[in-house]
């Protein structure tokens with residue numbers, strides 16, 4: 362897996378990351394969602410540089426312009442709930458992408474320290490020979506990404522896989538790096554040091570789904 366950690370090079374992206382982490386600014390849920398969306402746009406732009414391009418000639422009113430355009434074979438799959446604003450950001454740039462949605466949540470069983478990933482809802486187009494982008498803002502243990510990819514297998518074999526995430530823990534990055542094959546990429550805005558005993562990224566930002574959409578009752 363090729364890991365593209367965008368925070369290695371300082372840019373305006375750092376401002377958006379700082380705002381979603383900041384315990385005061387992140388309380389503005391509209392700003393939180395918009396910042397995740399803006400980060401999705403930046404990650405999508407960087408990812409776009411790795412796609413396949415073909416020569417095209419565009420007729421302008423005054424002549425012809427030669428350019429290269431990417432192959433329109435992108436399927437954008439996001440993990441509910443926190444994936445929704447990231448999905449919107451990516452879709453802002455991949456206009457004609459097909460879309461898949463999957464619900465994968467961490468179900469805490471007997472104690473807050475242990476959980477299993479529950480996949481319930483899945484809507485997905487044919488993935489054969491497509492460019493699959495799997496998006497989830499938080500890559501903590503990496504189990505949600507791996508469980509999602511497993512659940513997508515009956516829908517076909519994509520020609521390439523791109524994971525897109527905002528903040529990851531090194532442990533989760535190592536886990537997906539091992540689980541996904543060589544023809545895969547991870548596009549990520551920041552990689553943090555560790556997880557706490559409840560599987561939250563430290564320093565991270567807290568609970569992305571709750572910050573974007575409000576607290577949910579535990580099932």
Ligand SMILES: O=P(O)(O)OC[C@H]1O[C@H](OP(=O)(O)OP(=O)(O)O)[C@H](O)[C@@H]1O
Pocket residue numbers: 440441442443444465466467468478497498499500501502503504505506533560568569570571
């Ligand atoms: O890498 P992992 O250890 O699998 O954890 C990451 C997952 O946890 C969060 O989802 P959560 O269960 O909080 O659901 P939500 O989006 O509905 O809040 C997050 O959005 C990821 O999907």
Ligand SMILES: O=c1cc[nH]c(=O)[nH]1
Pocket residue numbers: 443499501560561562563565566567568569570
């Ligand atoms: O730190 C974390 C880990 C999982 N999900 C979140 O929203 N935050």
Ligand SMILES: [Mg+2]
Pocket residue numbers: 443568569570571
């Ligand atoms: Mg959550």
